Amino acid sequence: MAGGPVRVERWRVTIVGLGLIGASAGMRLRAEGHWVGGMDRDPRHLDRALSLGAVDAEVAGRPGEADVVLLAAPPRANIEWVRHPWQAPLVIDTSSVKEPVVQAAREAGVPFVGGHPLAGRAEGGPDAARPDLFQGRTFLLTAAGGPMEQARAVAQALGALPVEIGAAEHDRAVARTSHLVYLMSCALAEVLRDSPAQLLGPAAHEMLRVATSPTGLWEEILSLNAAAVGEAATALAEEIRRLSSADGEDLARARRAAEQLRRRWSDAG
């Protein structure tokens, strides 16, 4: 990736983990003219990724050399893979928690930039992959010793909008905007467990949705971000207690906050 405008180069990319994120990235990078090698501990994912055209070939044996290594496995696996002796000028991941993987990369001396694409679908796995998954979406990047400009170029090649953020700031923020939202949905499911279903309204039905997503990834995320999640959970629990005896002004203030957040979310696309 050294020298000249990045867009005219043909990168050799290694993608580790060929689920929704990894296979979508492979599809897009191949469409952009890059060469993509893939690996996945599940041979069915690898086969599907090959037949869907998400990768050019399996990276077999002892992987190492590449222009870009993209770690798209679950967070704990990414933390293991970032310690691999890569012969690559840039290693980037896609985990939704950043501090543990940044720390592992620094310890291993890897030229790493943390990545977190804000993109997803209800379905997982390579069959749900699509080359435009990242189109127009924010791709958070966390400085960690690797070449940031090349990481931005990778995010842009995926169609995404790179935005830099520090690891600690990232993990504190997503503890509230994402991890807490999942936790709250699970807590509601527990509290409603024995309630008559006919008394549930559409709002409850909506709020229980995210608790039905696969638990394996979430368990990793919550435990890897335990301190920030614990802090966010305490704040939410206190707000619930406080608002349970709310007056009209308290509710009006919360309403304005909700309206503003939803409007800013829609504006942010």
Add this chain to the structure above:
Amino acid sequence: MAGGPVRVERWRVTIVGLGLIGASAGMRLRAEGHWVGGMDRDPRHLDRALSLGAVDAEVAGRPGEADVVLLAAPPRANIEWVRHPWQAPLVIDTSSVKEPVVQAAREAGVPFVGGHPLAGRAEGGPDAARPDLFQGRTFLLTAAGGPMEQARAVAQALGALPVEIGAAEHDRAVARTSHLVYLMSCALAEVLRDSPAQLLGPAAHEMLRVATSPTGLWEEILSLNAAAVGEAATALAEEIRRLSSADGEDLARARRAAEQLRRRWSDAG
């Protein structure tokens, strides 16, 4: 309403409060051949209800005689109106809290049955009214001294499915299935107030929706059901704290509860 099959009679119905619920009930009851008189403290609601055909005429001056009185004002207003010296064999309300209104009706010696139609729309007011608002929906009925059979006939005339439930049981159940869901959405809005909007996902956006609904009605509901809401809030706060250090099995259990609740909700229609 005495004697003979109810369906061949023509009732004189007085509806107090001509917002979404009252105007929708008026439209449907008129379509069923009943005579509907209406009143609302807001003269614009009365005018709209008249021009939309939701009522036959204003009940002016000193209202009293009717076959059925339907209280469809906000809960605190219904509690006042239930004490009115009605000359009617059945007074029924539509409040989403039952104990305070049942208690007021018993004290006043009114032939009352508590009602709570599980129907609504995002928009309020008579302009949002539609005659099929209650079609196929559950209409909860709470015994309180009035004629239950006639109350069932009213619910059925509205197209709804009457289901009997005790006042205390009702208020405890909806504290979780409805009031807590609103409260949780408000609490999330407060906790996310300063979060970067681009980090919000679709789940957060969904969960903030109910917090954007008008606060006036909710303030009445939460304060009228304060004990049960407080208990539900404490249970939710404890679940959130507990799950913030959840293991995979905890999350899997919550996931199964969420899936089951959503399935039962869909089955319940």
